[in-house]
Amino acid sequence: MPDFRSDTVTQPTPAMREAMFKAPLGDDVFADDPSVNALQEHAAELLGFEAALFAPSGTQTNLIALWGHCQRGDEAIVGQSWHTYRWEAGGMAVLGSIQPQPVETQPDGTLRLADIAAAIKPDDPHFARTRLVVLENTTGGQVLPPEYVTEVAQLARQRGLALHLDGARLFNAATANAARRGTDVYQEARELCSHFDSVSVCLSKGLGAPVGSLVLGSAAFIRQARRTRKILGGGMRQAGLLAAAGHYALQHHVRRLAEDHANLHTLASGLRAVGESHPVLRGRITVHPWQTNILFTDVQADVAPAFTAWLAQHQIRVTSSLYGGQSRLRWVTHLDVNAADVQAALDCVARFTLPG
Structure with missing residues (x-):
């Protein structure tokens, strides 16, 4: 993953x-x-x-x-x-x-x-x-x-x-x-x-x-x-x-950086859609504006531990830090992340449910 x-x-x-x-x-x-x-x-x-x-x-x-x-x-x-x-x-x-x-x-x-x-x-x-x-x-x-x-x-x-x-x-x-x-x-x-x-x-x-x-x-x-x-x-x-x-x-590898930017755009757009429609994450995930190959998303504290654990369980690796009482996740696209990887990550996010 x-x-x-x-x-x-x-x-x-x-x-x-x-x-x-x-x-x-x-x-x-x-x-x-x-x-x-x-x-x-x-x-x-x-x-x-x-x-x-x-x-x-x-x-x-x-x-x-x-x-x-x-x-x-x-x-x-x-x-x-x-x-x-x-x-x-x-x-x-x-x-x-x-x-x-x-x-x-x-x-x-x-x-x-x-x-x-x-x-x-x-x-x-x-x-x-x-x-x-x-x-x-x-x-x-x-x-x-x-x-x-x-x-x-x-x-x-x-x-x-x-x-x-x-x-x-x-x-x-x-x-x-x-x-x-x-x-x-x-x-x-x-x-x-x-x-x-x-x-x-x-x-x-x-x-x-x-x-x-x-x-x-x-x-x-x-x-x-x-x-x-x-x-x-x-x-x-x-x-x-x-x-x-x-x-x-x-x-x-310079000209191919455009692929990373395109993949991040797909990822960010998909996560934004999750924030608008997902039964658990709706209104609880904020997707910040993006320009290149780095994206920041803020996840509210009441679901952040379960969400980050879900990503880790499914071997989707992101960096996470506390920011303003929320969890800020950083997503970076690069040479070893392709369009299929982005879609796999979005599919995993779409399946997220709270434990219990």
């Missing part, structure tokens, strides 16, 4: 495994692994940067980027719900001595321009020096509007600040923009990146590689990033086995 917990649970496809098996190898700490170099060069050209660096995780590539923009005691403006602030163990402060300045995330996933501007500190020895603004796209499956990203970039430039993008699911954002605007997904991804001094892109989420992320920026920035990666213990040797999977993913 399907695993909707995250798009990190995907398994390499047979073709990806073949690419990994055939990858020529070297020592990447010496910068002579040809497969790592090929991935980095391809990604940089694809997204419009001078250079890129392969690292084990998105947590590490974000930290590498933050460390590249900020010195000890400097400040980065982040969203309250951003991974760089909430979900990466406080790394910017613990390891980088960088002060996070969180700003409230709005319901649509944005940070208000006025809030960003108000958070920028004056040049005064009482304050940490504001150096960087961080955005996340997508955030909770929501896509930052391209026009909004342009406005944040203009504000950052006016105030002399660098701009970093946590683009773990950058290509999901690009896929949504391409569908809305009738453009090419690679063109949209490159355009999204054009506003940023650095970008972190995850290869092991929707793109389906087993391990790894990229940080992209100027050649000088990536030279320093390589040193920071070494400090953080992210230097790997024959890493081409992993890089080949990421390279394959960038070439072959």
